[in-house]
Amino acid sequence: AQKITQTQPGMFVQEKEAVTLDCTYDTSDQSYGLFWYKQPSSGEMIFLIYQGSYDEQNATEGRYSLNFQKARKSANLVISASQLGDSAMYFCAMRGEDSGAGSYQLTFGKGTKLSVIP
Amino acid sequence: GAVVSQHPSRVICKSGTSVKIECRSLDFQATTMFWYRQFPKQSLMLMATSNEGSKATYEQGVEKDKFLINHASLTLSTLTVTSAHPEDSSFYICSAGGFSPLHFGNGTRLTVT
Numbered sequence: 574a575q576k577i578t579q580t581q582p583g584m585f586v587q588e589k590e591a592v593t594l595d596c597t598y599d600t601s602d603q604s605y606g607l608f609w610y611k612q613p614s615s616g617e618m619i620f621l622i623y624q625g626s627y628d629e630q631n632a633t634e635g636r637y638s639l640n641f642q643k644a645r646k647s648a649n650l651v652i653s654a655s656q657l658g659d660s661a662m663y664f665c666a667m668r669g670e671d672s673g674a675g676s677y678q679l680t681f682g683k684g685t686k687l688s689v690i691p
Numbered sequence: 692g693a694v695v696s697q698h699p700s701r702v703i704c705k706s707g708t709s710v711k712i713e714c715r716s717l718d719f720q721a722t723t724m725f726w727y728r729q730f731p732k733q734s735l736m737l738m739a740t741s742n743e744g745s746k747a748t749y750e751q752g753v754e755k756d757k758f759l760i761n762h763a764s765l766t767l768s769t770l771t772v773t774s775a776h777p778e779d780s781s782f783y784i785c786s787a788g789g790f791s792p793l794h795f796g797n798g799t800r801l802t803v804t
Binding site for chain 1: 797
């Protein structure tokens with residue numbers, strides 16, 4: 574079984590500052606993938622960034638980076654230079670990949686609501 | 692642009708009626724699609740895995756007779772909420788994708804009066 578824990582129900586950040594959203598996970602799979610999604614108030618799920626368990630480098634996508642610490646089972650999302658449009662719910666998710674192409678379903682954390690203050 | 696299209700985005704229905712929600716993959720074939728349910732201010736809970744050409748796999752606690760899933764083609768899966776009741780009011784969202792980041796539809800907000 575897989576489990577994702579996001580311990581921050583809500584976070585505030587000043588515009589243009591950086592913010593870290595925490596995510597820890599638990600899995601028995603040797604190979605797995607970690608994802609971050611953004612969900613604005615409109616409801617759509619926007620894919621932000623992916624980290625594979627065997628990737629040696631931390632993933633980066635523009636202003637998003639993933640601080641992957643495998644030994645600590647953490648996959649924190651760092652958003653640099655926050656913008657007002659970053660205000661949203663952020664979900665950490667994982668997918669076990671030991672079963673190969675047989676299972677693509679994601680397990681989600683409870684989410685963190687980020688509010689960017691002007 | 693969107694790679695997964697979900698329709699309708701919002702629906703209001705009367706108690707006892709059925710509602711069909713469509714999920715389409717736009718520029719790829721999806722042998723597997725997923726249906727999630729999200730209550731206000733909560734996370735996404737997987738309801739079922741929709742498999743093209745075969746029966747859906749439902750998560751524990753999800754009534755398969757209430758939430759009918761049909762994956763008749765490689766680009767379309769439908770979720771039908773049968774005999775809807777107010778407690779079925781929720782946000783339903785589908786996802787599709789292969790061994791790559793899953794793409795989500797924009798979701799359907801169902802309100803049962």
